[in-house]
Every structure is written in C-alpha cells, then in structure tokens.
Amino acid sequence: MRRMRLNEIRRYSTVIRKHIIEETYCAQSGHPGGSLSCADIIVVLYFVKMRIDAKNPRWEDRDRFVLSKGHCTPALYAALAEKGFFPVEDLSGFRDIDSYLEGHPSMDCVPGVDMSTGSLGQGISAAVGMAIAGKLDKKDYYVYSILGDGEIQEGQVWEALMSAAHYKLDNLITFLDYNRLQIDGNIVDVMSPEPIADKFKSFGWEVISINGHEHEQIINAIDQAKEIKGKPIMIIADTIKGKGVSFMENNAAWHGSPPNKEQRDKAMEELDKMLKEMEGR
Numbered sequence: 001m002r003r004m005r006l007n008e009i010r011r012y013s014t015v016i017r018k019h020i021i022e023e024t025y026c027a028q029s030g031h032p033g034g035s036l037s038c039a040d041i042i043v044v045l046y047f048v049k050m051r052i053d054a055k056n057p058r059w060e061d062r063d064r065f066v067l068s069k070g071h072c073t074p075a076l077y078a079a080l081a082e083k084g085f086f087p088v089e090d091l092s093g094f095r096d097i098d099s100y101l102e103g104h105p106s107m108d109c110v111p112g113v114d115m116s117t118g119s120l121g122q123g124i125s126a127a128v129g130m131a132i133a134g135k136l137d138k139k140d141y142y143v144y145s146i147l148g149d150g151e152i153q154e155g156q157v158w159e160a161l162m163s164a165a166h167y168k169l170d171n172l173i174t175f176l177d178y179n180r181l182q183i184d185g186n187i188v189d190v191m192s193p194e195p196i197a198d199k200f201k202s203f204g205w206e207v208i209s210i211n212g213h214e215h216e217q218i219i220n221a222i223d224q225a226k227e228i229k230g231k232p233i234m235i236i237a238d239t240i241k242g243k244g245v246s247f248m249e250n251n252a253a254w255h256g257s258p259p260n261k262e263q264r265d266k267a268m269e270e271l272d273k274m275l276k277e278m279e280g281r
Contacts, residue, residue, distance in 0.1 A: 009215045011278050012082065013043045017244045018271050019078035019091055025264040027095035030103065033254035035075040037179040037212070037239040038146055044218040045144055046079040054084035057111045063141050064114045064130050068123025069148035069177065070104040071256070077101055077110070085112035121154030123147075124174065128164045131172040131232075142226070146175045150182030153191045158203065164232040165204025172232040173225045177212065179241035181252040200234045212237025245270060 016039045024030035046052070050063040067076050074094065081088045093099030100109040104118030115130070117123035127145040134141055151157065164172055176196070184190050193199065200207050206228045210217040218237070225233040241255070242248030245267040259267060 006215060007278055009043060009047060011275065012047050013040050013215070014244065014271055014274050014278070015082065016043055016075060016078040018268060019081070019088075020074040021245065021259060021264055021267045021271070023074040023077065023091050023094040024258040025261070026092050028258050029095050030074055030258055031071045031256045032074065032245075032258065033181070033241040033248060033251070033256075034069060034148060034177065034179065035072040036243045036245065036248065037241045038069070038072055038175075038177045038237075039075045039078075039243070040213045040215060040239075041146060041175050041177070041218055041237055042075050042079050044215055044222070046083055048215075048219060049222050050144065051141065052083070052112070054112065057085060061139060061141055064127070064143045066115045066123045066127040066130070066143065066145040067105055067117055068127065068145050069120065069151050070117030070123060072146075072148075073101070073103065073105050076105060076113070080110070080112040083112070086110070120148065120151040121156035121160075124157055125160040125163075127172060127174065128160045128167075128169065131164065131169040132167055134171050135167070135169070141171070143169075143172050144174070145172075146177055148182070149176060149178045149180060149187050149193065149196075150190070152176070152193050152196075153187070161200070161203045161205060161232075168230045169232045170229050173222060174232065174234050175212070176234060176236045177239055178236050179239040181241045181250070181255065183252065183255045185252050197236060200236075204231060205234045206231045207234050207236060209236045210238065212239035213243055244274070 020035045024032045052062050094101045095103045105113040106116045107113045115126045131143040197207050208221045210221045221235045248254040
C-alpha cells in the first residue's frame with residue numbers, strides 16, 4: 001500500500017482517538033480504554049473496507065457492522081461522524097440526556113448503527129443472524145463485528161460461534177479486541193479464556209492473528225478472510241487498552257473512567273503531537 005494512503009489512515013485513527021477523549025471528557029462518563037484499543041480496526045472498516053453510504057444508511061446491499069462490545073461507542077460514533085452520517089459537532093453531546101448519542105449504540109436513534117448492543121455477548125449473536133439473512137437472501141454483503149476479550153467469558157458468545165460454524169458463514173468476519181484487560185483487571189485473572197485461538201479453531205472458525213494497531217495488517221487480514229470459503233473468520237487483534245494516550249495504555253483503571261480536564265489536555269497534547277509528526281511539521 002502506498003505510504004501516502006497509510007499516512008492518511010493513521011491520521012484518521014488519531015483524529016478518532018481525539019474524538020474519543022473529547023466525548024468521554026464532555027460526558028464525564030464512558031469507556032475510553034477499550035474505545036482507544038479498537039479505534040484502528042474501526043478506522044480500517046469504515047474508511048477502507050466497508051461498503052456503506054452515509055446518504056443512505058439503510059441501503060440494503062451495504063456491509064453491516066455490529067459493535068458487540070457496545071460500551072465502546074465513542075470510537076464508533078467518531079467514525080460515523082467523520083464519515084458523514086451525522087454532524088461531528090454532535091459528538092459533544094455524547095451521553096447527554098438531550099442527545100441521541102446514547103452510551104450504547106441504538107439503531108433506532110443513530111444513523112449508521114446497524115444493531116443496538118450493550119448487553120455483552122448478545123451482539124455477536126445478532127451478527128450471526130445478519131450473516132444468515134445475507135445467505136438466505138443471496139446477498140454479497142459482509143457482516144463485521146468486534147468482540148471484547150472480556151466479553152468472550154459470556155456463554156452466549158460460544159453458542160453464537162457454534163452456530164456461525166454450523167451454517168458455514170464465510171460472510172461473517174469478526175475481530176477480537178485482544179487487549180487483555182477488562183474492568184476488573186487482567187482477563188486471565190478474572191476468568192481466563194485461554195487458549196483463545198485454539199478454542200475458536202475447535203469451534204470451526206478460521207483464525208487469523210495480527211497486530212491490531214498495524215493498519216496494513218488489518219487490511220491484509222480482511223483481504224485474506226474474504227478468500228476463505230465455508231467458515232466464519234475470527235481475526236485476533238493484539239491490541240493495547242488505552243492505545244495512543246501514554247498514561248492510559250495498559251491500565252485497566254481507564255476501562256470506564258473519563259479524563260478530567262488536566263488529563264484531557266495532556267491526552268490532546270500527545271495526540272496533536274502525533275498529527276503534526278504525520279504532517280511533517
């Protein structure tokens with residue numbers, strides 16, 4: 001991929017991260033840590049890979065996206081706003097009682113949201129249903145979803161994974177945001193899902209492992225996934241919770257804690273510095 005294109009994608013990731021910080025700061029609520037860890041995946045999906053139309057959010061032939069880890073809406077809303085589904089200025093109303101941008105995604109309220117999620121474990125089930133519908137309707141769209149690594153401690157996730165393999169849903173591409181931290185700490189200390197890759201494989205899924213912050217690896221993994229027939233695909237994305245903000249990285253305390261003004265300003269300073277370096281200034 002041309003360097004110019006990669007720089008453009010990296011720029012979008014940094015802009016999305018700035019929005020995440022600002023959204024959670026303005027609301028004094030929300031989940032910055034996991035939103036920052038999945039930002040690069042969401043950027044590749046919305047700005048590179050997904051077939052979508054902001055002017056026609058319900059276009060029947062669009063690709064679908066389900067944020068199974070529904071608490072990470074700051075990343076999703078930021079991408080939707082930057083893609084033109086709704087005004088960027090509306091992000092400042094995140095979680096406000098008078099705003100349509102609720103803490104968890106609502107398909108009834110937010111243009112571009114394909115499925116309402118929030119109860120962990122249920123989003124992937126909806127994604128499986130969408131993929132089955134695509135097969136039945138003989139449509140060529142893909143269904144993408146993002147699971148949290150803490151989320152896969154939910155039993156319903158594994159029922160959905162078993163169903164996806166049974167129905168040979170090769171139109172379903174799922175990412176595991178594998179940042180290894182959840183609200184109570186390390187996932188292996190709370191309820192270890194290891195060995196993760198082996199479990200997915202044993203349930204009949206094709207597994208691809210990548211660095212979830214390397215855009216080219218994300219793009220290549222999706223391309224590889226589309227060549228696989230007869231199996232759903234799980235892309236295990238090795239990520240860092242709080243990625244892009246030094247004091248938030250690898251710190252479970254930022255799972256569901258918003259920054260105060262000093263922390264917000266520090267985070268913005270770091271992200272603005274990244275943008276300037278990308279622009280060669």
